[in-house]
Amino acid sequence: xxxxxxxxxxIVTAAVLALAVALRIADPDPVARLRLSIxxxxxxxxxxxxxxxxxxxIVDIDEASLAKIGQWPWPRSELAHIxxxxxxxxxxxxxxxxxxxxxxxxxxxxxxxxxxxxxxxxPIVAELSSLPSNDAILAHAMGKLPVVVGSVGDASTxxxxxxxxxxxxxxxxDPTSFVPSFPGVITPxxxxxxxxxxxxxxxxxxxxxxxxxxxxxxxxxxxxxYPTLSLEALRTGLGxxxxxxxxxxxxxxxxxxxxxxxxxxxxxKTVLPTSHDGQLWLNFAxxxxxxxxxxxxxxxxxxxxxxxxxxxxxxxxSATGLLDLRATxxxxxxxxxxxxxxxxxQMLSGEHLTRPALATGAEILFLVAMGALVAxxxxxxxxxxxxxxxxxxxxxxxxxxxxxxxxxxxxxxxxYPSLSLLAVYLSGSLLSFIKTETDRARVKRxxxxxxxxxxxxxxxTDPSRLKLGGETRDVTLLFADVRGFSRLSEGMDAETLIxxxxxxxxxxxxxxxxxxxxxxxxxGDAVMAFWNAPVRDPEHARNxxxxxxxxxxxxxxxxxxxxxxxxxxxxxxxxxxxxxGLNTGACCVGNVGSPQxxxxxxxxxxxxxxxxxxxxxxxFGAPIIAGETTAHDAADFAFLEIDTAVxxxxxxxxxxxxxxxxxxxxxxxxAFRNLxxxxxxxxxxMEANQMMAVSAEIAACREAAQALAIANPGAMxxxxxFEHYARRAVGS
Numbered sequence: 206x207x208x209x210x211x212x213x214x215x216i217v218t219a220a221v222l223a224l225a226v227a228l229r230i231a232d233p234d235p236v237a238r239l240r241l242s243i244x245x246x247x248x249x250x251x252x253x254x255x256x257x258x259x260x261x262x263i264v265d266i267d268e269a270s271l272a273k274i275g276q277w278p279w280p281r282s283e284l285a286h287i288x289x290x291x292x293x294x295x296x297x298x299x300x301x302x303x304x305x306x307x308x309x310x311x312x313x314x315x316x317x318x319x320x321x322x323x324x325x326x327x328p329i330v331a332e333l334s335s336l337p338s339n340d341a342i343l344a345h346a347m348g349k350l351p352v353v354v355g356s357v358g359d360a361s362t363x364x365x366x367x368x369x370x371x372x373x374x375x376x377x378x379d380p381t382s383f384v385p386s387f388p389g390v391i392t393p394x395x396x397x398x399x400x401x402x403x404x405x406x407x408x409x410x411x412x413x414x415x416x417x418x419x420x421x422x423x424x425x426x427x428x429x430x431y432p433t434l435s436l437e438a439l440r441t442g443l444g445x446x447x448x449x450x451x452x453x454x455x456x457x458x459x460x461x462x463x464x465x466x467x468x469x470x471x472x473x474k475t476v477l478p479t480s481h482d483g484q485l486w487l488n489f490a491x492x493x494x495x496x497x498x499x500x501x502x503x504x505x506x507x508x509x510x511x512x513x514x515x516x517x518x519x520x521x522x523s524a525t526g527l528l529d530l531r532a533t534x535x536x537x538x539x540x541x542x543x544x545x546x547x548x549x550x551q552m553l554s555g556e557h558l559t560r561p562a563l564a565t566g567a568e569i570l571f572l573v574a575m576g577a578l579v580a581x582x583x584x585x586x587x588x589x590x591x592x593x594x595x596x597x598x599x600x601x602x603x604x605x606x607x608x609x610x611x612x613x614x615x616x617x618x619x620x621y622p623s624l625s626l627l628a629v630y631l632s633g634s635l636l637s638f639i640k641t642e643t644d645r646a647r648v649k650r651x652x653x654x655x656x657x658x659x660x661x662x663x664x665x666t667d668p669s670r671l672k673l674g675g676e677t678r679d680v681t682l683l684f685a686d687v688r689g690f691s692r693l694s695e696g697m698d699a700e701t702l703i704x705x706x707x708x709x710x711x712x713x714x715x716x717x718x719x720x721x722x723x724x725x726x727x728x729g730d731a732v733m734a735f736w737n738a739p740v741r742d743p744e745h746a747r748n749x750x751x752x753x754x755x756x757x758x759x760x761x762x763x764x765x766x767x768x769x770x771x772x773x774x775x776x777x778x779x780x781x782x783x784x785x786g787l788n789t790g791a792c793c794v795g796n797v798g799s800p801q802x803x804x805x806x807x808x809x810x811x812x813x814x815x816x817x818x819x820x821x822x823x824x825f826g827a828p829i830i831a832g833e834t835t836a837h838d839a840a841d842f843a844f845l846e847i848d849t850a851v852x853x854x855x856x857x858x859x860x861x862x863x864x865x866x867x868x869x870x871x872x873x874x875x876a877f878r879n880l881x882x883x884x885x886x887x888x889x890x891m892e893a894n895q896m897m898a899v900s901a902e903i904a905a906c907r908e909a910a911q912a913l914a915i916a917n918p919g920a921m922x923x924x925x926x927f928e929h930y931a932r933r934a935v936g937s
Contacts, residue, residue, distance in 0.1 A: 214636045218580040221632045225576070225625035226569055234413055240618040241412060244558075245534035247610045252535060253490040253556050260553050261546045262513055263497045264291070266522040270500040277527060280311040281339035284520070285346035287503045291518055292349040294510035298442035300353040300434055302407060302521035302529075302542045305340075305393040312338040344400035351402035351441040355434050358387025358408045358426050365427040366390040370403045371440055372447045373430055377455030383466040384483040385410055386425040405437030409544065410484070416532045419484035420548045422470050422477060423450065435485075435548040436470065436477075442517045442549075445473045450483075465562055477552055478559045486558035487544070488551050488614065489535045496546060497523070517553075519546050560616040571602060572622040576629040583633040595630050599623045681736045681749040681789040681835055682812055683722065684819035685713065685756060688782040690730035706730070709781065712763070713756050720752035721745075725806050733816075735807050738794040746789050746838030750865055753785045753829045758919060786819025787831035787865070789838055817853035818862065826925025827864035836863040843872035843920070845884050866913075867920040876916040880909035887930065899934045903927050 228236055264287060271277060284301070291299055313336035337345075347354075356366060385408065398404055406424045411417045422436045432440065432448060440448060449471040453464050466481025479485055500520075502508040521542025522529050529541040551557060561567075575598045582591035599619075606619035687693070687709070697705060710732060717724055717734045721742050725733040734752075736745035764780045771778035790811025814832060822830050825847055836844045843866040850859035871877050887902035910923045 214580075214584065214633070214640065217636055218576075218629060218633050221629050222573060222576045222580075222625075225572060225628060229565070229569055229572070229621060229625075236621060237412070238414060239620055239624075241414075241416075241418060243606075243618060243620045244418070244610075244616055245416070247607065247616075248489060248534045248558075251611055253488040253551065253554070255490040255493050256550060256554060259493075259496055259516070261496065261517045261519065261549045262296075263540075263542055263546050264500050264503055264518060264520045265497040265540070265542075266500045266520075266524060266527070267497070268524050271524055271526075273501040274504065277522070277524070278309075278311075281305070281309040281343040283504065285339070285343040287500060287520065288343070288346040288352065289349065290503050290506070290508075291513055292346070294508075294512075295514035296350060296518045297515055298351040298353065298402070298438055299518045299520065300355070300403075300405070300438040300545065302355055302434060302519055302545055304355055304357055304391060304407070305343075305397055306391050308394060309339040312340060340394055340396050344396045347397070347400040347402075352400070353403035353405055353434060353437045353441055354393045354397055354401040355407040356390050356392045356404055356426070356431070358385070358406055358424055359389045359391050360387060362389030362391065363427070364389045364391070366392055366429055366431060367395070367398055367404070369429065369431050370401065371432050371437060374447055374449045375452065376450070377452035377468075378464050378466075380423055380450050380452050380467050380483060381425040381428065381430050382464070383452065383481055384423040384425050384430070385421050388427060390426040390431075403432070403437035403441045405432045405434035407434045407541075407545075409433075411531070416534060417487070417544055418534060419480065419486050420544060421482075421484045422479060423467070423483040435545045435552070436472070438517055438519070438545070438549055439475065439552050440472050443473045443475065448472050468562075475552060475555075478557050480560055481562070485548060485551070486560060486616065487533070487547060488556050488558045489533055489547055490550070492536050492539055492543060496543070517549050519549075521545070556614065558610075558614045558616055564615075564617050568618055568622050571598075572625045575622070575626055579626060579630050580633045583630070583637050588630075588634045588637060591630060591633070595626055599626060676794060677791055678738050678794050679745075679789065680738050680792050680794065680807055680811070681745045681787065681838075682792075682807065682815035683717070683732075683734045683736075683749050683753060684786045684816050685732050685734075685753075685783050686819055687730040688784060688823070689779075693779060693781065709763070712759050713783075716755045716759060717752050720748045720755070722749065722752055723805070731819075733812075735792075735794075738807065739805065746835050747842070749787055749789075750829075750831070750835070750839045750842050751868060753787060753865060754868055754919065754921070756783070756785065757828050757921060783828075784819055784822030785829045786815050786817070786822060787829065787835045788815035788818055789832060789834040790814065814853065814856065814860065817856060818860070820854065821847075821851065821862060824929070825862075825864070826929045827923065828921045829865040831863050831865050833861040833863070836865075841869045841872060843867040843869075843877050845881065845923075845926075846888070847926075864923065864926060865921065866923065867917055871913070871917045871920050874913070874917055876909065876913040877920070880906065880913050883909050891930065891934065896934055899930070903931050903934070 266277065274283065288299055387408070390406075392398060392404070393401070406421070406426065408424055409417055409420050420435060421433050424431050424433060430450075436448065440446075450467065451469045451471070452467050455468065467479050467483040470477045470479055470483070477485060498508050498512060519542050521540060523540035523542070530538045531541050531544055533539055533544070575595070579591045579595045579598075582594055602617075602619045602622060606617040609615040609617050693705075706729075710727060713732060714724055717732075720736075721740070722734045722736050723738065723740075725735055727733075734749075736742050736749045742748060760781065760783055764778075767781070768778040788811055790809065792807040792809035792811050794805070794807045796805055818830050818832055822828065827847065830847065831839075831844070836842075836846075844863040845866055847862045847864050849861050851862050852859050866877065866880075883902055883905040887899060887906055890898035890902055907924065907927050910920075910927070913920045914922065
């Protein structure tokens with residue numbers, strides 16, 4: 206078995222596809238940013254609608270609060286006062302987005318330690334030492350309602366966290382293998398941790414462009430699975446003790462034996478879809494100042510308690526100096542506490558964004574399938590059809606991606622597959638253009654020696670239709686020979702003779718080329734042509750017949766013009782007649798000769814038969830005679846069978862010959878049907894040797910042929926054919 210070497214086109218387009226797939230799998234930063242940018246655009250076009258009930262409220266340590274209460278940090282007794290007020294207002298839960306890791310330096314015992322350096326302050330020291338610390342006051346206030354405190358995963362310490370307040374039920378692989386991991390943790394003071402209903406990590410992992418698009422629901426702190434602040438706020442607000450984590454290998458998770466990561470986190474009846482690393486894609490709503498209540502209004506009692514009744518509350522800072530500002534797809538700068546608030550609102554509403562586990566595979570599959578299709582179409586149908594299909598595919602994936610986002614919250618990337626498809630198209634089109642131009646130049650160089658310019662251009666446009674060398678192909682051959690050429694050329698000098706031949710064969714050659722024929726050669730007073738090579742022509746027999754009819758009609762026109770010219774000059778005009786033979790059969794077509802001198806020609810028995818058939822036009826008197834296969838392949842033309850067993854010169858096998866009378870219009874005319882009936886009767890009478898009937902039918906055929914010529918001027922004259930039958934009748 207012979208292995209064919211792959212073409213350069215296949216190698217290059219396959220390499221472009223492979224590179225595109227490899228880049229997508231590697232997912233370098235530019236590719237990831239491209240994908241994230243389209244998701245940002247979707248979110249800007251259709252952000253999550255803000256819940257007018259605002260189930261999450263933010264107590265904001267803003268610039269106004271700092272101006273009234275004083276610089277940060279405030280005494281923790283102030284935070285305790287805020288929590289007391291929120292408990293009285295009926296808040297469902299409070300999450301503190303602050304890291305309370307160090308004792309309050311404004312607590313009484315801290316002030317007592319500072320006062321000990323001065324003896325005159327000894328009474329004050331004793332009194333301060335007897336007061337409860339601000340941290341204890343805050344811990345006491347935290348016992349009045351569920352409060353969540355924040356820890357932060359830290360890479361600079363190996364400190365282990367206290368046990369999480371939440372318990373976890375895990376189905377599938379251990380989620381600590383997938384979620385963001387930190388070797389150590391900075392936790393709140395033990396007195397605060399013990400008093401809190403929940404403890405959650407405040408970490409998030411912005412992308413390299415520092416835009417927050419996801420928030421972790423779970424993290425690993427020193428190897429311990431921990432909830433984040435937003436998940437813990439949801440859990441305590443719903444009164445749940447356990448969070449259910451489903452990972453790869455868990456029931457209903459399609460992982461195909463692979464560790465694909467976290468799939469969902471469930472708190473009560475609230476199911477939260479996550480990415481493989483346990484992060485929640487944030488479906489941001491537009492920032493709304495109505496979420497915020499300034500902290501000083503809580504402290505001075507000027508707030509409306511109804512704003513907090515039954516709501517999840519976050520305590521955080523928006524003051525610029527506190528440096529807790531983040532960028533989101535919808536805003537260049539929002540307080541960090543806003544991200545937690547939006548995450549909790551999204552969890553409560555259930556309006557999630559999801560990047561399905563199959564998304565990357567589906568995008569790669571689309572890229573490979575459509576890239577291969579476009580590459581194949583460029584080769585088979587040309588760049589235009591490939592561009593149309595490619596544009597349809599890009600439009601389909603763009604519309605599909607948008608609808609998946611707008612209606613289902615699914616994140617599919619249409620940009621990278623589209624750009625990759627464009628890269629395949631451009632590389633394929635460039636290679637196709639280079640190959641086309643190379644082939645055009647090669648075809649013009651090779652065939653400019655022996656083919657007419659229009660046919661060379663057609664081959665150059667589609668060189669794949671050409672097979673250089675030799676190949677066997679069915680062709681229809683035409684031989685045309687001038688009758689009485691020796692007598693016509695008598696008295697002509699060489700220059701006059703050349704002009705005569707050129708004037709005769711120029712229009713005949715044009716007719717052959719116009720009907721998609723290839724001129725093989727000129728042989729003195731004869732021309733040989735063939736159809737269906739080098740350009741394939743499914744209608745080669747019909748086109749050859751049509752060319753032969755047109756050539757005879759052209760000869761009549763030339764004779765009329767020449768007769769008029771000779772009459773004006775007072776000269777005698779001798780009509781010029783040609784006989785045409787047609788035959789269809791298998792031949793070998795290709796270059797014949799040597800590298801220095803060659804012709805594109807046909808070889809085979811069918812060529813010899815066509816030449817001999819042309820010779821029979823002298824015997825039978827019909828202007829055009831065709832072989833049996835030609836008549837069969839052009840059956841809708843007007844044919845009359847001459848004989849069923851004509852022995853051609855130099856051939857042992859007899860041939861069935863047909864006189865070509867006219868085209869399809871002639872074949873369907875009543876005059877031809879009438880002629881055919883009389884002609885059939887003539888043949889039957891001759892076979893029966895009924896001479897009287899033969900004479901009568903010859904007369905009837907002549908009359909029918911005259912009627913046909915009047916009704917169809919394009920029909921061939923048949924007087925000489927009937928004269929032949931008359932001579933045969935007399936001879937018999």
